[in-house]
Amino acid sequence: MNLGTRKILDRSFTAVGFGSIAVMGIALLIVLVPIITNGVGSVFFTGTLEHRKMLFNEFGRGNTEELVKENAVSEVYRQQIYGMLSAFESELETMDAEKKQDYLSKYGPVKTALQTLIGPLPGEAEAILTRYKYGQTRWGKAEEKLHEFLYETKWDFSNPDAMSKEYFVSRATEFEGTSLVKLFPFVEEHLEDVLRPEFTVYWGFLTDSSVDSHIFGGIWPEIQGTFFLAVGAMLFAFPLGVIAAVYFTEYAREGFFNSILRSANSTLAGVPSIVFGLFGLAFFINTLKVSESKSVLAGSLTLAIMILPTIIRAAEEAILSVPKTYKEASLSLGSTKWNTIMTVILPAALPGIITGGVISLGRAAGETAPIIFTAAVSVGSAIGLADVFSSPTPALSWNIYNLASEHEAAAEIRHVQYGMVLSLVSIVLLLNLSAILLRARISKKLKG
Amino acid sequence: MMSEDIVKESGRSGAFIVSAKKRKLQKLSKTAGESILLLIASFVAIVVLFIFYFVAVDAVPYFQLRGFREFFTSSNWYPADEPGEFGALAIIYGSGMVTLGSTLLSVPMGIAAAICLSDILPFSVRQYAKPVIEMLAAIPSVAFGFFALVIFAPLLQTHGGPILMWAWWVLAAPFLLLAVIVIADLLTAKIEDQNRRQQMSLVLLAVFALGALAFLYWVGSVLQGMEIITGTNALNVSIILSFMSLPTIVSVSEDALQAVGRDMREGSYALGATRAETIVKTVLPAASSGILAAVILGVMRALGETMVVWMASGNSSHIPEPWFNYLEAIRTLTATIAGDMGEADQVTGSARYHVLFAMGLLLLVISFFSNLVSERIVVRQRKILSGQ
Structure with a gap:
């Protein structure tokens, strides 16, 4: 074999060796980096008022006075949201039966989405599972839930050869012409006022026991x-x-x-x-x-x-x-x-x-x-x-x-x-x- | 023994006078102590016997109830039905499939890394490379499983095609290029005129390189166009398992490579061989049996792994179509044992319970024999190398 070729082979042999060690190092990084960055988020995150309420009720931790004050601010916006809901409900009563049925079927998911977002709505029976007693405790999750509240997820099955694609339909357009239309932009705009996100360090994640099979609490x-x-x-x-x-x-x-x-x-x-x-x-x-x-x-x-x-x-x-x-x-x-x-x-x-x-x-x-x-x-x-x-x-x-x-x-x-x-x-x-x-x-x- | 001599010698000085009775007592306590030590040391052997016995005792009733044929030849796995069907062929096939896949990935990479550690890297760098391997070995399997299920599977499902294409280019392009260079060189080696040979080899190089590029591009585009239905499939598991068995393969084959003495390497260098030629033609053949042992241990690591396959293999008991389709969900022996025991435990004594022990026995027997073989190989290599 040509001497030049032998040299190339020798070099590339070395490169393969280095490469496999590098691959191992990269694999280690690929596995560890997402685990570390996401794992840290379980202790350091942007917590909402719901998180502080949950801590107070379940573990007796937190400042009562401040909580009451915060709750009062949040309540102002909550009342407006509840007001819009009850206004729509009384508007429903005036509609004819067919239209009412149609709106009612769309209104149910809206209420459920709102409930997961900001916690139980007034006039509902007290939830048995702790997970239904609070809204979103983490702001990141709350933003996801806000999207689910604003848009309905639908699946496009039109192409039978390919996998179905998801697309979103704005809920506001579905309630065009009713009083509920105002609710969606209002919640979008004032969610921060309702949930009051704040940077939180929750060391209790490591030392608290779990609440409602790990929905809340620690490990x-x-x-x-x-x-x-x-x-x-x-x-x-x-x-x-x-x-x-x-x-x-x-x-x-x-x-x-x-x-x-x-x-x-x-x-x-x-x-x-x-x-x-x-x-x-x-x-x-x-x-x-x-x-x-x-x-x-x-x-x-x-x-x-x-x-x-x-x-x-x-x-x-x-x-x-x-x-x-x-x-x-x-x-x-x-x-x-x-x-x-x-x-x-x-x-x-x-x-x-x-x-x-x-x-x-x-x-x-x-x-x-x-x-x-x-x-x-x-x-x-x-x-x-x-x-x-x-x-x-x-x-x-x-x-x-x-x-x-x-x-x-x-x-x-x-x-x-x-x-x-x-x-x-x-x-x-x-x-x-x-x-x-x-x-x-x-x-x-x-x-x- | 030594102390006894001392006692005898200094018997006259008075300080070390030991009566015959006391000496007898000492001797007695010594034998008693040694036998207790022996007993504790043979504890391991007793445990191994117990494991075989207790797994076998619970496995045998299955074969008494259902015989051997169904287990090994049918792939209908419906243990919950009444009467149940216990065909484990697809499950055994799934185990073999992920083991083969992970071995194909980890063995070349592991041997290359071991060579790099033992022959190429300077000592100062090696000190930093070793902890990386140790950390890879230390990460709990459930963490790998979580990674495979929560991060890797969705990625594979949504961007599977491009990922496969990139992997293909990165892995195949350098090797194809090398192959092209070597082939061009070999084909022109017979031409005696220096100038003509260079021209000829350039022409050949260009032609082959174009061909290789076309091939790369064609396979790459086929891979990119692939639609992956589920991210929890045999490919996902094979990749993760290969990283889990890498540390074993690397450390055992590095030991084997280092056992090949300096003199062999230096002899080869003295004959004018390059480092690559020395390793491939001298060191690797001499260390081949040790490397084989490393491969066996790596295979066992992949075959016996539970959490990754349970979480990320899809747990679907069927033989993929076509048989080599790594993009389909499969199910393995370990995952079946882990997953089905929860329900089978309620009906202790039924075939449904005992079939899981039969699977455990199968794994145990395979691991026992491969361990035996790899141990024999290592011992033999040590003897041969020290004999030279």
Whole structure:
């Protein structure tokens, strides 16, 4: 081959290598950036008066006087809106039956849209679900709902070969000639006066319990559940894993039995996570009956088995990286083997062991599949420490799935989902980051 | 052992006098301690046995009730009907499809990245590249699933055609250009006159490049014109899964590449090979078995993944038409287990409950054997390389 061509091939080979690393970095950014930017919006956002009302009523937080004052200002505009509605309703009475029926069918959706926008209208029965007691709590969502209030969404099915297209019809034109026409420009113009948007920092998102299955409120039960599950798994797996690692590195003799144990370890590491869930269900719940049904205990045990191989491997590596001279010095001073392990080797290996433990903690916090059948429920309040043996808990990982795929109003609470994903990802990444930093320090120290 | 020697030697000094009884006690406690350690260490093996046993015990009743044929040959999956139908062929096919798709994407990229990490990047840059890979590995699968469902699927559904076209141009254009250059060079290699050869190769280059450009443009426009009915499809899942299995493939194959010693590389350089030739013709063959192990582990990662496929594969149990259509919704084994257990759990003991364990057993057996194979491969490679 031509030398020039060979050079080109060599360069492009290098470029492919760089390219794939760049692709990984870009993929990481593409995944993380929307999660971070949208997730931050669950705490920092433009909140409306409805949000402050909700906080006051459900959590008893907020300044009463200011709330009353704000409410009074908002009420001025609200009364005008209500006035227009009642004017139209009395106008309806004067119409002939056919026309009335026609308008009535269009008027219903208008009222519903208005209600989702600014909260319950006067003269209606008190809503049972909390979600119907308030209007839009977030200004961004309120603007979307305003559009839905002003325009009716219709679908164009005229072309049978292509997918149907959506288009919008102004509701104002549908009520041309009636008194209701004035309502639409009025609401559009004065929505800010009614809802009074204001920049809000809602740390309660992380510490409040959820109201009406996450329509309002925070994600504390999930955070706590994740914490219980991950820490519980560590309580079981960490001591077992470290002891097993000590055995493998210090006591095990090469042989058939030892190779079986090692194979078992790598087999366990390769078992699909959903199979752990099946095993947890079949063994811990149906056979051992550690609890009636799902419980934090069963979930923790299942997660512990899952992270055990990781902990063993990390601890083994950490123990093996302790310089041989340490051990020899201790033994030559007359210390027994066990004493050497406890006082010299383990302390020296401890940072490395903890690094492995921290990474496993992150893994246990992020896993979903093993806890689906063993520990997770979709709705529920935070459980007490005494309940971990008997009751299931909501957990971040499971509830992200549940809110995104199974929640009845999944599209309405994207901000909660993003907030949960961001919380989970930052918990896991912070744990990993601290592990990476710890490891960098250890390798510096070992180099001297 | 060492301490015992010391005790014996210094027996006369008085400070280390240990009575026979006490020594016996010490020895006893030592054996007892060691056996406790052994017991704990063999805990892992016991757990593996238990997993096999308990999954199998709940899987066997399904095969007793319904036999093997329906599960593996039919694709009618109606577990809720009375009587239910449990044909898992389409589900197994869906699992295979996304695994294959993600492997096709992740293996070339992973090996290229591993080569880059082990042979190309200087040490200082490598330190920054590694955390990127570790972070990619650390992100919880449900976060990837959420991304696939909420961000990627709508994007694919509305702008799928242009996205596919751009991906095609970015991926295929450089490689086609390279291929054109190499082919032109190879075809003109036999011409002896220097000037004629250059002229000839320029002409060939121009002709081939035009042809390649036309091909690129044609495929690109076909892709752009595609209408994607649903964004939650096999393609979406394959792409996301490939990023999830990349870290495994990269780190295991990087280990394999580094296990190939410096002397081999230097021998190749000394014979006048470029870096690319050294890697492709010397290092990769020597590390091939380790890389194969990496690929197997990556495949297992994709096959065993639950959340991404459950959230973003569409969960529709049918074999796509045509069979390679990645733009259709599919359903996988893991997603079926996760999704159906909620209802099947109510009827413990029915075929509907046990069929999910049968699927789990299938996954378990596949993962067991591929683990065994990859482990054997790694051990063998280590032996061969250290033997040289």
